[in-house]
Amino acid sequence: MYITGGIAAYKAAYFVRALVKEGAQVKVAMTKAATDFITPMTLKTLSRNRVYTDDMLAYDEIVPHIEIADWSDEAVIIPATANVIAKMAHGLADDFVTSALLASNCPKFVIPAMNEKMLNNEATVRNIKCLKADGINVLEPDVGFLAEGYEGKGRLPATTVILEWINQKSKHAVLDDMRGKRVLITAGKTVEAIDPVRYITNHSTGKMGYALAQEAVERGAEVTLISGPTDLPKVPKVKFIPINTTSEMAREVNRCFEQIDIVVMAAAVSDYRVEKPATQKIKKKSDTLEMKLIKNVDILKDLGRKKKKQILVGFAAETQNLRENAARKMQEKNLDLLIANDVSRRDIGFGSDQNEVLFLRPGHEPLLIGKNDKKKIAQRVFDCIMDF
Template sequence: MKNLHIVVYVTGGIAAYKSIIFVRELIKNGAEVKVVMTKMATSFVTPLTFRTISHNEVYYDEGRQLGIVEHVELSMWADIAIIIPATANVIGKLANGIADDFATTALLAMNCPRFLVPSMNDVMYENSAMQRNLQQLENDGYKVLEPSIGFLAEGYEAKGRMQEPEVVFKWLKANILQERVQDLIGKKVIVTAGHTVEEIDPVRYITNHSTGKMGYAVAREAVKRGADVILISGPTNLANDTGAKLISIKTTGQMYQIIKKYYETSDIVIMAAAVADYHVKTPAKQKIKKNENELVLRLEKNIDILNELGKEKKQQKLVGFAAETQDLIKNAQQKLVKKNLDMIVANDVSRKDIGFGTDDNEVTFIRPNKKIISSPKTDKNDISKMIFDLI
């Protein structure tokens, strides 16, 4: 469960109180949880309760202004979605593609593994329409946990009682081991990270502020999804905990030579490194002494790696990054076309709270002839997940 992003949907049944215990169990086991509530669910349990337990904002239609595309952002964030308890009403809506509130709209946008924990009266549960709806949801890919026989709110024992939170947790955990997305098995992925270094003299060099965090997060996500990953990295202070094969380089020229070696047989290439655009034409062999008030360096343009890869592209999906300080979308779109990319990830590096050296980022995904998608401010692991979801 550790580091899994789980969205818990709570609908309006008496068993809603049990979902508090379930959310607590997820968090105790290392998951990050966001809760979505239907309007009726807030009559049984307050959003404040879930906000306090999850340490995240709670999504619901009444009482808070929801963003225009928050249902899409939530779907991109989620690794797992579970509806607990799932009432007859929400089951019927989902089985028929009805999205008339935030919860059902967000569920319709989910493309991650989805789990359903029914809870209702026994007569409702056994109804042929309900059984037909459950079968349809299973056909659509939902995993359904059959309710137990127990004491119902109506005052008698019958089938329809929601399984206890600890039972649901064990069931979900067992299924997650089977459901983890490994959609890159058999794929070869190249990721570049960090900055490159161009020597001025034996002591000084030209470089930039990139720390490599974004590229390492991308490599880590690719490995999680089953890919064979080569991480080509400039100097960083990061440990290689990605599971990828690390090849360390210093200069832009060295990076290009390594990429060329693996490019032809690769399936996906993600150029997250911030490479130096210029090198010193004639680096000094000895340390330059500060004898003058000015030091003049003659710079030559480095090879444009991304441009060259775009020219040579065949089966590869080629993804670039655009670190901009102004005209973000315009500059990124021009780069996308000029360099023949399948996607460009644009971010505003003039902001101090995202981009170079930070754990968080806020980016815009631009693809040829497709809708532009903007991410919320989130950590770079989430951005990496979004990149591969879009690929």
């Protein structure tokens, strides 16, 4: 939530409180002018989070304007002055608020409040049209008693009106944008038998793939989830196909591939399998045990060779040289989007509820998505896909 320097800034406190009561997590950023109307301490107390101001631009531990941009599911600018509307329309970023807004890819909701003469100025009218053309939601101000002491248009609407408007816009913008799309997602790990008791596998829990499936369903897609063994509950409204081995996953993926629009290969597959698994449990007869491993089919590379209309997304779990290895994989496997993460870190990746990933697309600069819940990462993945 971004508060700018208008007299209606004090009303933002009521809006923060209403959001918190509805169960939302709220972080507030303020322009310097906004702090003249309402203190950061007030907003910190109500939101239960620290408040971002221009002083944060020099914060040592993080890049704060990128942090809040990556964290946000929605950006609400309230009140939006003529000044900040002009800056947004022209891509200016000369303070914390406008820098964060320029970095935000989430839906934006602009709530203008200003004097009627400023609102009706041709420049402001032009700037608001520009915002709408860019896909930014702009709420029409109310007519009422203005700070200048007379009636006019430009008054901030009531909190209940703003909340209802945002909820309607959010539902329309987010939940329906993948309607009609057929999405195939792989998740979890594959297992390769050594004998009837032992097997080769990895540490994947399937959390990222299942979060992706849930997100795609919520946005209206028809989802097929091909999953290796996990301890996770099934995702409602998803066609679920359980598998164990890499070859089983390859068979099911290829069976579905022709009818799919978007493929997201989030599973951690076993690259090798035992050439001749034992039919009985191997007994501990010596200090060493030798097995011959042979390479499994590269499902992702195979899909990259034969894709036509499909958008193909892969994951790269790396422990070193993240960007270099991921870029090579993206090119070799003919991917439209590759999502790379460092699985050597214990605070993200396998088994964690959080992740930090690097998006790579052909012809685009890499985009770092900072540490966040896997649900949020899943949202950013499909936001990126829907921009294709």
